[in-house]
Amino acid sequence: MPNYRIGIDVGGTHTDAVVIDENYNVVAEVKASTTEDVSSGIYDALSKVVASANVPVNEIKHAMLGTTHCTNAIVERKRLNNIAIVRIGAPATLAIKPLVGVPDDLREMLGKHVYLVRGGHEFDGRTIAELDEEHLYKIAHEVKGKVDSVAITSVFAPVSADHEQRAAAIFQEVLGDEVALSLSHEIGSVGLLERENATILNAAIVKVARTTASGFINALQQEGIHAQVFFGQNDGTLMSVEYTVKYPILTIACGPTNSLRGASYLSDRADALVIDVGGTTTDVGVLVDSFPRQSFLAVELGGVRTNFRMPDITAIGLGGGTIVRIAEDESFQIGPDSVGHKLPQKSLIFGGDTLTTTDVAVALGIVELGDPSKVAHLNKELLQKIYDRMIEMVEETIDKMKTSQEPIPVILVGGGSVLFPGELQGASEVIKPTNAGVANAIGSAISQVSGQIEKIFSVDELGREKTMELAKDMARQEAIKAGADPEQIYIVDFEDVPLAYLPGNATKIRAKAAGPLFLN
Structure with missing residues (x-):
């Protein structure tokens, strides 16, 4: 029996969906608008791509989703869990309390139940103090019924995780399986405060991940699809629903990495620089052996400094819907804001009143889209200067991301990739593969x-x-x-x-x- 897969990726502007067969050939592809609540955009893309593919639904065996739900929850401070924060490290770590440096609004939401417990290890694995199990039992009884998630961090847990694991056993014994436990040694790397922050954020978005997963499974079932469900994670690979609900923080920044994986597959290149042009931003990343190059820097997420693994991606405020402002003296500004998914209503070529980068490309004859007569009155010389600046912005980013002076292959993907030419400075060649517009959804499906x-x-x-x-x-x-x-x-x-x-x-x-x- 044939074995089809659905891949869906949620971007800032569009939610892309593909159906591929067992040989990774694209059977159907659609772009739907990303919605405010994210979920309805996913369901819309899903039903459209299933109708377009016209394959028996019982032959769709796997469904992969790359989503921004968890990122949005942290950035917007919405739908977060009630959490308890437990740091095992007294008396050594009392000088700096948990949530130091976290923005005030988030600290207020997450910092209602914060505890410091005796225990933890030195950098060489020696015990700082014996683990205070009595205190842990007391905390567990105190937070019972008040929290639905617990973040447990111990000093130098990457060297010895014994105290975190014992604490987890105590919390599970008292609170049962319904309360989610996040352990820092499974999430972040060495560096107490950043690892603790990553663990706290992970604990805070478990509910969002659960809701997203069950919503996606229900949407599939409404279409008659009983597929195995996977989520995209930010190293360009997939994880099961159970794994996602345990480590939802790993879904953050999976969108750009899906594009990198899709670009690698579509172009048959293992090492290249990938430029993913969306409606709102252009993301630039580097492929190393077909996987995204990882960042070694601490990452800020919603104003919180963390140290869990992240792809090395640079984003610039330039996409298909980016707004271009022209002053009376003919000086201009490109972005960083965008009309996003409202491009078909707002841009000039579709009868709107906002000049966008897409209008510039259409007026110069680079892209065929909409009604070119609506931009025919614009000053071509000025538009050429704007277009040249757009290309410069991309070329500057290529330069930043390269590790040597040598030109390297550049793969152009994303719905907005039509804006850019077949030659760019710093690129040995510019590859525009077939199906480039939905490379992110393909990356999700083939991962x-x-x-x-x-x-x-x-x-x-x-x-x-x-x-x-x-x-x-x-x-x-x-x-x-x-x-x-x-x-x-x-x-x-x-x-x-x-x-x-x-x-x-x-x-x-x-x-x-x-x-x-x-x-x-």
């Missing part, structure tokens, strides 16, 4: 499943070779948990950094394994 660990190991205990193999095996197990086929998993990223200031020949190892979906 593999991955697992990653980042942990400090003492190499002296097992020896270098065995330690490396242990780390790789832990990454493989994570990938299997997330839904990968155990027979086809391979290591896609491995990095070890010796830590000179730690005893025991300590080394920080990051390992990532990936493989195709386990088709059962």
